[in-house]
Amino acid sequence: MSRDIAPIFADIDAFDPDKFVARLTPDARFRFANGDPVTGRAAASELGSASLAAELYAAEKGADFIRTHDPAALTDGLEVMAALRTQATRSTR
Numbered sequence: 001m002s003r004d005i006a007p008i009f010a011d012i013d014a015f016d017p018d019k020f021v022a023r024l025t026p027d028a029r030f031r032f033a034n035g036d037p038v039t040g041r042a043a044a045s046e047l048g049s050a051s052l053a054a055e056l057y058a059a060e061k062g063a064d065f066i067r068t069h070d071p072a073a074l075t076d077g078l079e080v081m082a083a084l085r086t087q088a089t090r091s092t093r
Contacts, residue, residue, distance in 0.1 A: 008023060012069070017045050017048060017069060018045060024044060027040060030043070030047070035047075035050055051068075052074065052077055056077045056078070056081060
């Protein structure tokens with residue numbers, strides 16, 4: 001059985017988790033990174049916060065490049081981290 005997976009990756013690259021999740025069966029089991037598997041489309045679409053946490057951790061550890069599915073959320077998170085770092089520096093003086 002051959003399957004063209006290009007449209008699936010196009011949905012992922014569109015940064016729209018709903019497009020990807022729509023391709024899953026209603027009872028699909030999905031695992032993000034090393035997390036526990038989740039079952040169903042709704043549970044899979046809620047993994048955005050886990051993705052953001054992993055991206056922020058990668059940034060904190062000095063990653064040169066982060067591929068994100070939600071650029072706005074990642075930008076907000078990085079700005080919050082920078083503000084917290086600035087505040088922590090000020091309080092130690």
